[in-house]
Amino acid sequence: MKTVLITGAAGFVGSNLSLALLEEGYRVVGVDNFDDTYDPRFKEENIAQCLSNPNFELVRLNICNRAALQELFERVQPQLVAHLAAKADTRAAVEDPYPYVENNILGTLNIFETVRHTPLENMVFVSSSSVYGNDTKVPWKEDAAANHPISPYGATKRAAELFAYSYHHNFGMSITCLRYFNAYGEYNRPNMVPYLWARALLRGEEVELSGAGTRKRDYTYVGDTVRATIAALKKPLGYEIINIGNNHPLSLLELLGVFEKVLGVTARVKERPSHPASVEETYADISKAQKLLGWKPEVPIEEGIKRLVTWVRANRL
Numbered sequence: 510m511k512t513v514l515i516t517g518a519a520g521f522v523g524s525n526l527s528l529a530l531l532e533e534g535y536r537v538v539g540v541d542n543f544d545d546t547y548d549p550r551f552k553e554e555n556i557a558q559c560l561s562n563p564n565f566e567l568v569r570l571n572i573c574n575r576a577a578l579q580e581l582f583e584r585v586q587p588q589l590v591a592h593l594a595a596k597a598d599t600r601a602a603v604e605d606p607y608p609y610v611e612n613n614i615l616g617t618l619n620i621f622e623t624v625r626h627t628p629l630e631n632m633v634f635v636s637s638s639s640v641y642g643n644d645t646k647v648p649w650k651e652d653a654a655a656n657h658p659i660s661p662y663g664a665t666k667r668a669a670e671l672f673a674y675s676y677h678h679n680f681g682m683s684i685t686c687l688r689y690f691n692a693y694g695e696y697n698r699p700n701m702v703p704y705l706w707a708r709a710l711l712r713g714e715e716v717e718l719s720g721a722g723t724r725k726r727d728y729t730y731v732g733d734t735v736r737a738t739i740a741a742l743k744k745p746l747g748y749e750i751i752n753i754g755n756n757h758p759l760s761l762l763e764l765l766g767v768f769e770k771v772l773g774v775t776a777r778v779k780e781r782p783s784h785p786a787s788v789e790e791t792y793a794d795i796s797k798a799q800k801l802l803g804w805k806p807e808v809p810i811e812e813g814i815k816r817l818v819t820w821v822r823a824n825r826l
């Protein structure tokens with residue numbers, strides 16, 4: 510039985526990934542510090558299902574604590590690492606970038622330093638579509654320069670990708686950087702549009718629409734994101750950067766249309782200005798993921814939104 514160490518295991522994608530790996534028969538060690546980027550009680554709920562599985566261990570630890578990380582790796586001897594722990598609020602990072610540098614860059618550096626002293630088969634570092642900024646031609650391909658992320662959050666992810674390359678080069682570590690695009694679904698982060706809209710519409714409240722609703726996002730069902738992550742964990746590639754998106758961007762207004770259809774309601778809309786650190790469009794070219802991982806998304810947006818709504822209705826109303 511192989512051991513996978515997942516950082517950020519109590520978060521949105523991390524908890525989905527932990528469950529999926531347990532179902533596949535892995536031993537999973539989940540690391541999380543339950544930070545307060547959003548209400549930590551949600552994270553306790555996210556991870557509750559894993560706790561009943563004897564092959565799961567939860568370790569409450571901050572990846573900024575390098576000595577504790579090293580001790581943990583020596584004890585559990587993982588074969589695989591999925592590094593998802595990060596602060597991931599684009600707007601908050603604009604106001605106060607320091608915790609983003611500390612957790613996303615220095616914390617990630619601690620992971621690389623620890624992994625360097627561990628006989629590991631493979632590791633996945635989770636990056637973000639936010640590295641592309643606003644001036645890359647869509648659909649975004651991995652070989653674009655990505656030198657102009659427009660939020661400090663995106664800059665921390667790009668910096669960590671560059672560190673990953675240097676660790677691959679100097680120590681032969683196999684690290685695949687996955688650039689996630691707008692995941693949504695069960696255990697959704699509570700500050701993301703699909704979650705906020707599901708909740709507001711189910712409660713008969715107004716939804717907030719930023720700008721004129723024209724900004725586009727490549728919404729990707731979290732189950733598809735998790736499948737890609739597992740495929741990447743299983744396949745050491747040396748050093749690669751791979752987009753994990755839906756390849757089918759929707760404008761906010763189109764997304765609202767999907768919600769209205771799924772719920773059979775007409776939304777009441779309250780407009781608010783767009784944030785300057787919010788890009789116009791995210792759009793993944795996923796041919797590299799198809800080629801290297803044999804992966805493509807399977808869950809269409811209507812089906813994914815139905816699953817999100819069902820989960821929100823049962824858990825977050």
Ligand SMILES: NC(=O)c1ccc[n+]([C@@H]2O[C@H](COP(=O)([O-])OP(=O)(O)OC[C@H]3O[C@@H](n4cnc5c(N)ncnc54)[C@H](O)[C@@H]3O)[C@@H](O)[C@H]2O)c1
Nearest residue numbers: 517520521522541542543544571572594595637689691692
């Ligand atoms: N959800 C998306 O659409 C999306 C898109 C692009 C990239 N990502 C990336 O995917 C990863 C997971 O995102 P998510 O949406 O699940 O976010 P999330 O905030 O739900 O999960 C991140 C988890 O990391 C933990 N964490 C943060 N700092 C830590 C530290 N110093 N030590 C230990 N744990 C720490 C948090 O407590 C949280 O549980 C992140 O790296 C994020 O940047 C997500």
